Amino acid sequence: MWLAASVATTVAGAISTDAYTAFKARVGALFRRGRQERADSFLSELEERRSDLALARDRGDEARVADLVPKIEELLRSELCRLLEEQPSLAGELRDLHTEVRNVVTNGTLVVGGQTHVSNVYNHYYDGAMAIPRQALPSASVPLPRITLWPVDHYENNAGLLRRMDAVWAKGQAAGVAATMYMQGVPGSGTSAVAREWLRRHRDELTGPQLEASLGRDPWGNLPEPTAILERWFRELGIPTGDVPADPRDRSMHFRSVAAERGPIVVLLEDVVVASQVEPLLPGTPGSVALITSHSRMPQLVRTVGAEPFEMKPLGRVHSRKLLVKVGRIKDDATAYEKELDLIADGCGDLPLALCIAGAQLALGHAGRVRELAADLSDRTTRLEALNVDDEISAALDPGYRGLAPDAARLYRCIGLHPAGTFEADAVRAMLPDMDTAARNKALRQLTAANLIEPDGDSYRVRHHLIHDHARACALADEPAEVREAVLDRIIAHYVEFAERAEAALSSRYRHDPSGAYEAYAPTGSVDAPGVIASLERRRESLENVVRLAHEKARHDQTWRLAQGLHTFHLKCGLHSPWITTHELALESAHECRDQMAIARMYFELGFAHLERWSTRQGDPQTAREHFESALELVRPADGNATEGQRRTESSALEGLGLLERKLGNPAAALEYYELGLDALNGIDHKRGRALFALHRGVACTDLRRHDEAARELLSARDQFANLPVPDPYNEARALTRYAEDRRAAEQPGEAVRALDEAIEIMTVNGPPYQRAGILLLRGDLLSAQGDHARATLDWVTAGDLFREANSLRAQEAEQRLADATGAGDEDGSQGVDDE
Numbered sequence: 001m002w003l004a005a006s007v008a009t010t011v012a013g014a015i016s017t018d019a020y021t022a023f024k025a026r027v028g029a030l031f032r033r034g035r036q037e038r039a040d041s042f043l044s045e046l047e048e049r050r051s052d053l054a055l056a057r058d059r060g061d062e063a064r065v066a067d068l069v070p071k072i073e074e075l076l077r078s079e080l081c082r083l084l085e086e087q088p089s090l091a092g093e094l095r096d097l098h099t100e101v102r103n104v105v106t107n108g109t110l111v112v113g114g115q116t117h118v119s120n121v122y123n124h125y126y127d128g129a130m131a132i133p134r135q136a137l138p139s140a141s142v143p144l145p146r147i148t149l150w151p152v153d154h155y156e157n158n159a160g161l162l163r164r165m166d167a168v169w170a171k172g173q174a175a176g177v178a179a180t181m182y183m184q185g186v187p188g189s190g191t192s193a194v195a196r197e198w199l200r201r202h203r204d205e206l207t208g209p210q211l212e213a214s215l216g217r218d219p220w221g222n223l224p225e226p227t228a229i230l231e232r233w234f235r236e237l238g239i240p241t242g243d244v245p246a247d248p249r250d251r252s253m254h255f256r257s258v259a260a261e262r263g264p265i266v267v268l269l270e271d272v273v274v275a276s277q278v279e280p281l282l283p284g285t286p287g288s289v290a291l292i293t294s295h296s297r298m299p300q301l302v303r304t305v306g307a308e309p310f311e312m313k314p315l316g317r318v319h320s321r322k323l324l325v326k327v328g329r330i331k332d333d334a335t336a337y338e339k340e341l342d343l344i345a346d347g348c349g350d351l352p353l354a355l356c357i358a359g360a361q362l363a364l365g366h367a368g369r370v371r372e373l374a375a376d377l378s379d380r381t382t383r384l385e386a387l388n389v390d391d392e393i394s395a396a397l398d399p400g401y402r403g404l405a406p407d408a409a410r411l412y413r414c415i416g417l418h419p420a421g422t423f424e425a426d427a428v429r430a431m432l433p434d435m436d437t438a439a440r441n442k443a444l445r446q447l448t449a450a451n452l453i454e455p456d457g458d459s460y461r462v463r464h465h466l467i468h469d470h471a472r473a474c475a476l477a478d479e480p481a482e483v484r485e486a487v488l489d490r491i492i493a494h495y496v497e498f499a500e501r502a503e504a505a506l507s508s509r510y511r512h513d514p515s516g517a518y519e520a521y522a523p524t525g526s527v528d529a530p531g532v533i534a535s536l537e538r539r540r541e542s543l544e545n546v547v548r549l550a551h552e553k554a555r556h557d558q559t560w561r562l563a564q565g566l567h568t569f570h571l572k573c574g575l576h577s578p579w580i581t582t583h584e585l586a587l588e589s590a591h592e593c594r595d596q597m598a599i600a601r602m603y604f605e606l607g608f609a610h611l612e613r614w615s616t617r618q619g620d621p622q623t624a625r626e627h628f629e630s631a632l633e634l635v636r637p638a639d640g641n642a643t644e645g646q647r648r649t650e651s652s653a654l655e656g657l658g659l660l661e662r663k664l665g666n667p668a669a670a671l672e673y674y675e676l677g678l679d680a681l682n683g684i685d686h687k688r689g690r691a692l693f694a695l696h697r698g699v700a701c702t703d704l705r706r707h708d709e710a711a712r713e714l715l716s717a718r719d720q721f722a723n724l725p726v727p728d729p730y731n732e733a734r735a736l737t738r739y740a741e742d743r744r745a746a747e748q749p750g751e752a753v754r755a756l757d758e759a760i761e762i763m764t765v766n767g768p769p770y771q772r773a774g775i776l777l778l779r780g781d782l783l784s785a786q787g788d789h790a791r792a793t794l795d796w797v798t799a800g801d802l803f804r805e806a807n808s809l810r811a812q813e814a815e816q817r818l819a820d821a822t823g824a825g826d827e828d829g830s831q832g833v834d835d836e
Contacts, residue, residue, distance in 0.1 A: 003094055003095065005150075007080055008077035012053075012099055013720070015046075015072060030097065031043060031083065031427075052068055053065065053072065054368050059402045075567055075675040134800040144208075146150070146210045147196070147211075149196055155197050157316065158312075161312075164310065168308045169202075173287060178287070178290065179290070180289075180308065181290070181292065181307065183195055184294045184310070184451065185292070185297070185313070186295060186451050187353070187396035187399075187400060187451075188351045188393070188397075188464075189352060190352040191312050193352065194310075195293055199291070203652045211236065211237075211267050212270070213231045213232075213270070214271050215229075215272045215277045216270070216272075221402055227248045230251050230255050234258070237258060239258060252281075253278075256283055259283035259285045263287075264288055265289075265498070265807075266288070266289045266290075267281060267289070267290045268282055268293075269293070271293040273403060274296075278615070279305055296400075297448070298449075314349060314352075315350045315351075315352060315355070320345040321345060322345060323359065325359075326359070327355070328358070328360075330370070337834075340371055340374040341374075343374035343377065346377070346378070348377065353392070358373060384466065384470060387466070394470075397467065399493070400452060405446060407442065407443045408442075408446035408450075411428065413479055414432060415468070416471025418491060419491070419545035419546045420541040421461060422459050422460070422462075422542065423459065424458070424459050424538065427491070430494035431494075448460075452467055458538065469484065472672055492546055493538075495543055495562060496565070497517075498567055499561075499562050499565030500521055501517060501521045502532050503566070503569070504522055507568040507728070509567075510649075510689070512564065512597045512598055515561075519587040523726055527726065530767075533572060533732050533768060536566075536569045540578075543566060544566075544578050544581070544582055546580075547582045550562060556589035556593045557589070557595075558592055560595075562603065563582045563585070563602070563781065564586070566579070567608075571608075571612065574770060577613075580609045583606040587602040597649070599634060600634040601649060603627045603628070603631035603653075604627070604631040604653050606657065607623070607628040610624040611656055611659055614663060625660055628656045631652075631653040632653045634649075635647070635650045647680050647684060648689070650677075651686075652677075655673070656694065658670040658673030662696070662700055662703065668700075671700050671701075674696055677693060687720065688721075688728065690720065694716045695713070695715070695721075695731065695735050697713045698711075698713030698716075698735070698742070699714075702741065711742060713737050714735050714742060715739060717731075721735060733760075733762045733767060733771065736762070737759050739752075740755040740756045740779075741760070752782055753786070756779040760772065760775050770803070770806045772802050773799040773802035774799075774810075776796070776798050777795070777817075780792040789821065796817045796818050797814070797818065799814040
């Protein structure tokens with residue numbers, strides 16, 4: 001298809017020139033290799049359209065010309081495709097024809113027999129006589145070398161980058177120096193495509209010789225020799241073999257001399273692996289252009305040869321969609337597949353190579369292929385295989401992997417087994433405990449230089465999820481099963497320990513802990529809760545994915561332990577969906593372990609997650625109740641001899657049922673459950689549990705307008721949280737906030753503001769953004785009611801910023817308060833002016 005399209009485009013571009021007579025007979029003979037009757041009909045139609053085109057050009061009818069050229073090109077393309085389908089062996093002759101016609105189009109000359117034909121595209125034509133070209137050529141028998149630019153009608157995006165390339169070229173021309181441009185990006189990002197697109201856009205201006213070379217590794221990992229490339233270039237330029245020096249340095253200097261004689265020259269160096277490959281191949285002459293593409297980061301090119309660096313980014317979603325639609329030939333059906341096209345673009349990660357591969361499958365597939373491909377690309381286990389048609393993805397990604405040093409390649413495979421594309425240095429240490437720090441850091445630097453990973457703050461990030469998929473495929477192919485399983489064991493164990501250490505730091509709540517981990521991890525000093533939460537947030541994707549990984553790999557004990565270790569993090573950050581998802585897997589794993597206490601705790605924690613989300617549309621109230629009741633059934637033995645762990649879990653489930661009733665508008669019923677929960681703790685030293693019940697009782701009393709009782713319970717809760725062995729500032733501020741709400745309901749706004757002042761002071765150091773925003777929003781309301789509009793405005797502005805930081809839609813509440821306050825102020829001001 002590409003060959004047919006290229007020949008059709010080239011012939012169509014030359015068909016109205018005088019030089020067409022030089023290869024007209026060749027075209028006719030080629031097509032007559034097929035069925036004679038069809039060939040005659042086709043050639044007659046082609047000649048008719050050629051005549052129409054010539055007449056239109058003579059008349060200056062550009063609209064007619066613009067209409068005819070695509071039709072001629074399409075006629076040629078369809079007939080060539082048919083011819084190649086019938087006789088694939090003609091491909092070689094077609095390539096030869098393409099070369100001859102291209103030489104006419106680009107150079108204006110063609111030698112046929114003893115005559116030189118000169119195309120009137122560039123020169124005057126003299127029938128049967130010698131032609132006088134406008135500029136001297138190296139040799140009448142050696143055509144000027146040109147880079148093949150295949151016709152591309154679906155190029156998308158990078159307009160800004162192409163403009164910057166134009167600016168670099170213009171600057172070089174103005175200064176009389178060479179322009180050297182270096183495009184780098186992950187494999188498949190389109191570095192070569194953008195270089196060729198730039199050449200295509202300037203093909204009429206870049207009239208000198210054009211040379212190209214691929215500097216990537218061969219299948220055995222070897223790099224091409226620059227001297228061998230120069231030798232080929234000299235042949236293409238028509239330089240006598242005897243004039244070419246043998247010494248590599250002299251050969252490079254001779255190339256620059258030749259380039260200086262031949263005028264502005266273009267050099268395209270693709271897939272550069274190391275910077276040392278480049279310098280011997282640069283013309284360096286005034287007006288010359290060197291385009292370098294690579295999948296590696298090579299600062300040395302900027303430092304030593306002054307290359308202007310350009311980084312290729314994935315396409316934006318709009319351009320990804322356009323590329324899919326164009327390549328997939330589904331323009332008419334695009335609106336019917338909105339969702340599927342987005343899923344395909346997501347699966348491709350907006351990477352041009354992957355999008356083109358996917359689009360080509362759509363173009364050649366059946367009607368249902370869009371949905372099939374969307375499903376395949378949405379699953380990491382099938383995504384790479386679905387895109388690796390004719391091993392194109394492997395061809396793009398394998399060289400980078402095969403070129404790594406052994407330690408870096410080993411780390412690459414471990415990263416493929418890691419459950420997320422973002423990872424910390426501690427995860428690298430856990431995966432490769434036998435590799436020392438210096439070796440690990442060196443391996444990380446090599447992967448970074450190879451554009452496979454990149455630093456991301458305090459973490460590292462795989463540059464593209466298809467690279468992560470490829471790393472996994474390499475691990476599956478190149479690591480023995482026992483090695484892979486050992487790496488997975490270390491990954492899971494690392495995150496179990498990390499989650500449990502963080503959970504122990506954030507909360508002293510009761511956990512089912514048969515291994516004694518929480519006792520060992522209990523903090524012995526002050527805790528930087530925001531720092532702990534930030535570290536969990538950085539690892540959030542890894543932690544949540546490793547729960548699924550542990551479950552799928554039948555590490556069931558570790559699955560429920562991981563989920564239990566994320567409880568407080570999910571609670572404090574309001575991460576309800578992942579909280580529920582991870583605990584559903586944990587509940588299944590607890591059942592697999594047949595650990596009754598683990599099952600009971602997972603029922604309780606899953607019930608609490610639904611209670612916190614509280615979506616009536618998703619049935620959270622009923623689901624929460626069912627889970628709490630299931631937990632109670634498991635921890636109430638028939639003989640009444642419950643263990644301490646069972647009684648603590650019973651108390652927790654009763655607490656959850658009380659909170660459920662309160663949310664349903666039944667505070668009296670909630671108080672009854674709280675009393676039962678306290679009874680379950682009789683004789684157990686559980687200070688935090690009693691503090692929580694005091695907090696809950698105070699809130700219920702506020703609902704019942706028993707304000708004095710509410711104040712006693714809430715202030716008691718505040719003191720109890722402050723005096724725990726490990727103080728709990730989060731709940732201390734919650735108790736003060738609830739106390740402020742009660743004082744507001746009791747019409748004591750001054751006392752409410754003082755309580756919130758204290759709460760926000762505590763939360764400024766220890767609180768997550770969402771909770772701090774809620775406190776400030778309430779304090780702003782109270783201050784506004786008291787007439788302190790300046791402080792109220794400041795609180796609302798800060799609350800809005802914090803809600804946005806927490807990605808909460810409640811930011812709109814703060815904005816509305818500010819808008820209302822501004823509107824009221826404007827109204828008052830305008831009335832004052834009218835009165836005056």
